Amino acid sequence: MNRVIFMVYFDNAATTALKREVLDRMTPYLCEIYGNASSTYTSTGIAARKGLSEARSEIARILGARDDEIFFTASGSEADNWAIKGIAFKNKDRGNHIITTKIEHHAVLYPCEYLEKHGFEVTYLDVDEFGMVSPDAVKNAIRENTILVSVMFANNEIGTINPIREIGAVAKEKGVYFHTDAVQAAGAVPINVGELGVDLLSISAHKFHGPKGVGALYIKKGVRIDPLIHGGAQESGKRAGTENVAGIVGMAAALKMAADGMDGKTKKLTAIRDRLIKGIEDAIPYCRLNGHRTKRLPNNVSFCFRYIEGEALLLSLDMKGFIVSSGSACTSGSLDPSHVLLGIGLLHEIAHGSMRVSLSDLNTREEADELLKALPPIVEKLRAMSPLYEGVER
Amino acid sequence: MYSDRVMDHFANPRNVGEIADANAVGTVGNAKCGDIMKMYMKIENDVIVDIKFKTFGCGAAIATSSMATEMVRGKTVEEALRLTNKAVVEALEGLPPVKLHCSVLAEDAIKAAIENYYENQGKTPTNKECRGHGREGEGCTCCCE
Numbered sequence: 001m002n003r004v005i006f007m008v009y010f011d012n013a014a015t016t017a018l019k020r021e022v023l024d025r026m027t028p029y030l031c032e033i034y035g036n037a038s039s040t041y042t043s044t045g046i047a048a049r050k051g052l053s054e055a056r057s058e059i060a061r062i063l064g065a066r067d068d069e070i071f072f073t074a075s076g077s078e079a080d081n082w083a084i085k086g087i088a089f090k091n092k093d094r095g096n097h098i099i100t101t102k103i104e105h106h107a108v109l110y111p112c113e114y115l116e117k118h119g120f121e122v123t124y125l126d127v128d129e130f131g132m133v134s135p136d137a138v139k140n141a142i143r144e145n146t147i148l149v150s151v152m153f154a155n156n157e158i159g160t161i162n163p164i165r166e167i168g169a170v171a172k173e174k175g176v177y178f179h180t181d182a183v184q185a186a187g188a189v190p191i192n193v194g195e196l197g198v199d200l201l202s203i204s205a206h207k208f209h210g211p212k213g214v215g216a217l218y219i220k221k222g223v224r225i226d227p228l229i230h231g232g233a234q235e236s237g238k239r240a241g242t243e244n245v246a247g248i249v250g251m252a253a254a255l256k257m258a259a260d261g262m263d264g265k266t267k268k269l270t271a272i273r274d275r276l277i278k279g280i281e282d283a284i285p286y287c288r289l290n291g292h293r294t295k296r297l298p299n300n301v302s303f304c305f306r307y308i309e310g311e312a313l314l315l316s317l318d319m320k321g322f323i324v325s326s327g328s329a330c331t332s333g334s335l336d337p338s339h340v341l342l343g344i345g346l347l348h349e350i351a352h353g354s355m356r357v358s359l360s361d362l363n364t365r366e367e368a369d370e371l372l373k374a375l376p377p378i379v380e381k382l383r384a385m386s387p388l389y390e391g392v393e394r
Numbered sequence: 395m396y397s398d399r400v401m402d403h404f405a406n407p408r409n410v411g412e413i414a415d416a417n418a419v420g421t422v423g424n425a426k427c428g429d430i431m432k433m434y435m436k437i438e439n440d441v442i443v444d445i446k447f448k449t450f451g452c453g454a455a456i457a458t459s460s461m462a463t464e465m466v467r468g469k470t471v472e473e474a475l476r477l478t479n480k481a482v483v484e485a486l487e488g489l490p491p492v493k494l495h496c497s498v499l500a501e502d503a504i505k506a507a508i509e510n511y512y513e514n515q516g517k518t519p520t521n522k523e524c525r526g527h528g529r530e531g532e533g534c535t536c537c538c539e
Contacts, residue, residue, distance in 0.1 A: 307450065308450065309428055309429075309450055309451050309455070310452075311452035311453055312404070312451065312452050312455075312456060315396075315401075315404060315452075315453045319401075319405060328428060328452070329427075329428045330428060330451070330452035330454075331452075333492050335427070337428065347425075348425065348426040348427075348428070349425030349426065349428070349450075352425070352428040384410070385407065385410050385448060385449055385456065386430075386450045387430050387431075387432040387448035387449070387450055388425065388450050390412070390448065
């Protein structure tokens, strides 16, 4: 097989490249300032601790939180698990009902399913055809034994941004804790925890050009939550484990880079996103945009192409140098296509034919135009091979 | 994840198309599962003189159906009925375990077309066993009546 030299990375929702400047900020904490940040009697420990606190302050500042409300984890998945299990176990004397949505990331859904096996009840709210959750639906689902609402800020598959502020207001009115998985949103859209009215919020560094293996959970002061990881006294006794200072410093640097000039970057990304959406709709019949047209992440383009299958599309694009993803069953290794696509009401055969393009500020308009050139012939070739396309009006 | 041979059959599939005057047509799988294979054959004097396929499915699905058509083209119906998914996988120099079910579907598609040929001829159909083609041993029975 020929190796392509041309390569365009369009799968930033899966992970992003570490930015060089972030690596430079991290490097001193790997081999020089390698002390344990809890060994504060030694010079190396003190230096590590300083890096850790500065990173914490930076992240707190950007999210509109207090320093002592930011806690570091090893991933966004860990932050989600902690929020859900930690609130559940600490507050089970007050109630055992949790509300979430059908299209959350598995890092929220599976902890909920786990809790159902341990005496908790979970309501999985439906979403509309755009993947949006209704604040009224949340309000109506809240009972007197509800202890937590968890609704994602923005969906990783289809990009839809939920009405977090409105849901936060509902949760506050009813006195229920509100967690949001902001893993796809952090670094992409402005986040202020006070304005949003959230009690807990998860982020993950590798989604905004930071390193893999580090995330954070915002926990509003006063929230009653059990630790998930017990052990040493790190993170004010709430999350054990020697701090990954280099990773945490990297996360702070990456988040700051994302926040600086966010408006300008958002404008540029949104323009490329919309150019792709229009270009695809104009050039390819029998396709549909997944997710809300405007209330969506600036970097997300998710389409279903009728009559073809997603993995075949992915492979074809990869052969031409474009890295994208798909929600088809074949790419997930399960029998069903993405639960998100099924959750917005798509039939299996439509959901199987999905493609997700997720941009970063490193992508260019020219790269998008190259995709627009490459995609239609690929779709046409796969359709010509498909028994489902026989007899369909061209 | 795919061998060079699989990628070749995916990128350059052999025998894609339809046969207008086919006397053997078989379709297996279903859209819900994300895999459908349709085989068209022209059989004369019990020899498969022409064969074409259409597939809705992943890279492995396209490659296995393409390879299967290559392997039975020009063979007798009797020889074609002896085609196994294992032979298809070997010819493709291997498939990831999670994709083995695609090769089973390709074998079933060839046999479904031949079944149809026998039905058209008014002959008794062969003893068709449907083994299902679930991933990793799970029984997917979506294509069995």
